[in-house]
Amino acid sequence: MTPATLAAYSVVAVYSAMAVYVLAFIAFALDLAKRSAIAQSASAGAQAPASLSRASSGSAGAAKATGAAKSSTAVLETTAPPAVPTSSVAGRASRFQRTAYALVIVGWVVHVAALVLRGLAEGRVPWSDLYGFVVTGTGIMVGVFVFIQLWRDLKFLGAYIMAVVVLLLGLASVNFYVPVEPLNPALQSAWLVIHVFVATLGTGFFAVGGGLSIAQLLQTRREAGGLTRVPFLATFPASEVLENIAYRVIVVGFAFWTFTLMAGAIWAERAWGRYWGWDTKEVWTFIIWVVFAGYIHARATRGWRGSRSAWLAIIGFVAVMFNFTIVNLFFKGLHAYTGL
């Protein structure tokens, strides 16, 4: 097959992946609706409406107790394990959610195929222009979302991740698409593989962390008695649990981001004769690094835990998105590799 044919198949694959992701988004949305229904019937059936927040603290307690019970049953051979207080609200995965997650995996396989085809067409890694970069970055985002489920069930973030990914893919396909071109001499380096790939990995973790922080902020408000019109939140983990998961996801992203910054500096030293020169892209990479450093410090500062640090995580992720779109397109600088 000629490069042009491969590239054309890649485009078809990207659009197919988008279609599957849209279906996954719909299924995730239906899952949230179902969760709302469950939460409402639980609160209407059992207690007065005002007890929603108590129901959730029950489920948070349940989560904690489950964790502890699981690990201590081995010790406590002779006693019955403590009854796991399953909150009526925290039910099992709905059919919608299972369907949605299956769709995500199907979409992701097609998405990866699109990247492989684009890479074959170009004869190199597929992220040397903005289009390829966004397709890769979203692929990594979905990949992080898929694999993180092995560690912890965060499928409730599915609708958010799918929305972000589909919007970015749509933007890339419509506005950023460029035909296959030879590689700009400035990009002919092994660092293109490492620096950019690790940057997308970091972005994937920041995306999931941002979603968790948004959920945390909403959950905090619901726990304070607000947001009664978003009942599905009652089926999410408690805000404190969300905060801790978000932290653990974001520090992984932060480690990747630190590496990106350093690999970029080493490359810049080779390519431009200086490892740091406050190029616009360097400035924004630095800003993002400092914001997330601030997030980590906020977690250790009295009065900044909880909502304030969550806002920093969200600001950080917004800055990442800004960096990869607006800065790439409209800011003058040395990272002029959009191909547009």
Added chain:
Amino acid sequence: MASRTRSESTPGDDGTSAVGDPLRPSDHVDGTPDDDAPDDGAVTQPRLNLVGYLRFFWRQLTSMRTALVLLLLLALGAVPGSLVPQRSSDPNGVVAYQTNNPDTFKILDSLGLFSTFTSPWFSAIYLLLFVSLVGCIIPRLKHHLDALRAKPPKTPARLERLVGFTSVTTTTDATTAIAEARSLLKRQGYRVADYDGSVSAERGYLRETGNLIFHIALVGILLTVGVFGSFGYTGQRILVQGEAFTNVISDYDSYEPGRFATENSLQPFQLRLDTFEPKYAAQSNGTWAAEDFAANLSTRVPGGAWTKQTLKVNAPVDIGGTNVYLLGNGFAPVVTVKDPKGAVVYSGPVAFLSQDNNLTSTGVIKVPDGLAKQVAFQGFFCPTPVDTPAGCRSLSPYLSTDAKALPVLQLSVFTGDLGLDEGAAVNQYSLNEDKLTKIAGFRTAVPGLDLHVGESADLPNGLGSIEFTGIKRFVSVDIHHDPTPGYALLFALLILGGLLLSLFVPRRRVWIKAVPGAGKKRTRIEYAGLARGEDPTLARAVADLAHRHQQHLDEVAEPTNHQDGEHRMTS
């Protein structure tokens, strides 16, 4: 699990040193709250003398909250550096901004926004941040060095308030249980200490070590860049084929020394461009994309012979610690200007700077002496020309061999004052037309000059003649001596390593206590842990420890002697 529960589960009244970290700032979640430094400032304070104020100020500066606010200010302060062109990275952009928006330029310039990263306010933010950082790490360093030599602290009297508290009753006697506990904890990498009837253990010292390395290496990078960086220099030079460059200040087109760089910092060497080989690929949209640039250089150090080296975009040439980088390239038409009598007054290649991917290039030739008036030429060079009303445009970056569209040099002619006599620096690639009169070219009565290689033309008003004798290639190179990258890389690796340790190694204390029961050889064994820093898996780790310990005790005891009795677990 939830690390925030830690503060609720820490014992406050058992008189042990298990909680709080006295060397942390008072508003750190692990710090000891400070009674005389109220959080919200609304409390009446005792009158302070000068020392008191200094101490108060110091404590504020080294508090977590101040560090956090300074961090966020640093991020915020960097934003204008990306919105407004910077003198360091984009000097032409600054000039363009000044021309286009003279009024806003004045305001922004007075705020230092065109050199954001060296402006007083940005410097103030990061210097305060680093002072705060140093003020934080010095006491912590001392504390940590002590901790590295100290035994784990005394077992708290009441373990049941700590994380993952588990209590199991077995038939094993207390001494065996404690001995087993000690060897188990040691195998798991804990440092252990015995306190009567209990083992106190701590692990994860590397977390704090990593944290300190991370922060110290940050200071190291700042000093490396700020101090050692000043010994370097950077300069640019346009190098036309055949020309030799000698590494002395006067041979640079532009030269920027670091603060401590002297003339002696320049390594003696010579550099010559022999050939330049670009490779382009035709695009479907009619433009050409660069595939590869290779500049074949000859270099020579004093006493040595010329050696051939190839310079590419991602592959600088290193000459004894000084690096040469390939920045740009283009064509340099060679012209000869003669006076009316035929005497040569100017001859040589002139670099024309490319304006697009197809190397439509513009340039200026200045002839200050030898003719009746000072003369300048300004115009286009196109390797594969097509005509437009405003001048030629190139269709390809390669030199055309098609007889219908040979490479062309199109020039307008000016006379007047070139501004070279005042001794002030003048950009050799642009023309200040203020004191010049255009005597030939676009929008004058006399048509401009269109020259192909080998052709010559008379200048208007009998000033003389110009001949286009040939075409050479040029490259622009950046010559850079920086003593810091090695150190910066070392500190960067320390930063990364320190960060990974400080984020992913859990620091925790655990205690195993054996309480001999009344009669029947029954022993109650208690397990509990305390997180020091973020430690989301502590509860699971304590449970796992208890489980393994019981397994070991079972193995030590008779195979038939099953553990039994009452168990208690809290979460």
